[in-house]
Amino acid sequence: MRLNISIDKQNPWGGFEEFLKEKGMKITRPREVVVKEALAVRGHFTADDLWARVHKKDRTASKATVYRTLQLLTQSRLIEPRDFEQGKLYYEQMVGHHHHDHLICLECGKITEFENPAIEELQEKVARKYNFTIASHSHKMYGTCVRCRQGKTKEKEREFKIKF
Amino acid sequence: MRLNISIDKQNPWGGFEEFLKEKGMKITRPREVVVKEALAVRGHFTADDLWARVHKKDRTASKATVYRTLQLLTQSRLIEPRDFEQGKLYYEQMVGHHHHDHLICLECGKITEFENPAIEELQEKVARKYNFTIASHSHKMYGTCVRCRQGKTKEKEREFKIKF
DNA sequence: TTGATTATGAGACTCATTCTCATAATTCCA
DNA sequence: TGGAATTATGAGAATGAGTCTCATAATCAA
Ligand SMILES: [Mn+2]
Ligand SMILES: [Mn+2]
Ligand SMILES: [Zn+2]
Ligand SMILES: [Zn+2]
Secondary structure, three states: OOOOOOOOOOOHHHHHHHHHHHOOOOOOHHHHHHHHHHHHOOOOEEHHHHHHHHHHHOOOOOHHHHHHHHHHHHHOOOEEEEEEEOOEEEEEEOOOOOOOEEEEEOOOOOEEEEOOHHHHHHHHHHHHHOOOEEEEEEEEEEEEOHHHHOOOOOOOOOOOOOOO | OOOOOOOOOOOHHHHHHHHHHHOOOOOOHHHHHHHHHHHHOOOOEEHHHHHHHHHHHOOOOOHHHHHHHHHHHHHOOOEEEEEEEOOEEEEEEOOOOOOOEEEEEOOOOOEEEEOOHHHHHHHHHHHHHOOOEEEEEEEEEEEEOHHHHOOOOOOOOOOOOOOO
C-alpha cells in the first residue's frame, strides 16, 4: 500500500509525480491543483478547507478528487492525517517539518505544537515492553491555553467538538 | 456541564441516581438498563455495541436513549470516550479502573493498555512550559502486536479503519 | 391524584466520507 | 502520431455515526 519513497523537499510536486508513476497512476491536472494547494496551506486543514481552495483555482474540481488525492498525499508522506476531533479528519503538510504532537485549546481552538524526545523515547520503551511495533502514534492534550485562561482571547480560531 | 461528584464504586447505579437528582433529571427504566449494561461490558465498546446489549434486555429501547445516556455516563465519569478510529467513538467504563493509554494493533484489532507515570509527568511538564491547562489527553500508538508479527493470530478481534 | 416537568421512541435529518458509473483524459506503442 | 487500453474524473447517490424533533409517556413533588 505505502511506497518507500522519499520526496524531494525542494520540488514536492515533482516527487509526487514520481510516486504516481511508481504506482502506475496518471499525472493529471486535477491532481496537480489539489497537491499544490494542499502544500500551500500552512497549519491544519480539513478536506473541505482544501476543497474550497481548490475550487477557487478550478471551478470544476470535484470533492471526490480532493478526497482521493488526500489519500495519495498521505501514502506519499507529503501530508499526515490528524484526529483532533471526532467525525472529521484534519491534515497537515509534512514537507520540511518534523514529527510533533499537539496541545488543543477547547475554548479558542488554538493548536500548539510540541516536540519532546524524552516522551518519544519512553514511548518506544513501552512498545518494546509489549513487543509492539509502532507504525504511527497520536498524542494530544486537550484543555485551555494561556490566553483563554487569562481572558485575553479575541476570537475563536476554530471549534473542536470533543466529548469531554 | 460536568458535575464534581464521585460515584461509589460498589454501587455505581446508586451513584448515578444521585448524579441525575443533582441535575434535576429523572430516574427511569431505560436509563437504568443502559447504565447497567454499559457497566457490565468489559473492554471497549461503541454506541451500537451497547445498543445491541440493551436491545436484548428491552426490545423497545431506542438508540436515541442509548446515545443520550452515553453522554450522561461520560459526564458522571462512569465511562470515558476513546477516539481509536475516525468516524465512530468507543467507550470504556472507568469504575474501579485507573487512567491508561493504548497500543492498537492494526492487523488484528487487539488493544493493549499501558500506564506510564514518567510519560504522564513529562506531559505535565510540556503543558507547564506552554502555560496550558490539561483537561484530558489521548495517547495512542498504532502498529503490530507480537502475535500478528509472529503470524500467530487466529482471528481478528476487530478492524480499525485508520488512515495510516 | 394530579399537574408540571422531563424523558421516550421513531424516524427524519446532518455531515463527512465513500461509492458508482458514464464520460474524459492520459499513456503506451505500433 | 493515432488509437486502443487504461486510469481518472465529476456528479451525485449511498453510507453510517450521531443528533434532533415532536407527539406521547413516565416521573415526581406537592
Ligand atoms: Mn501539527
Ligand atoms: Mn482502555
Ligand atoms: Zn484558547
Ligand atoms: Zn495483532
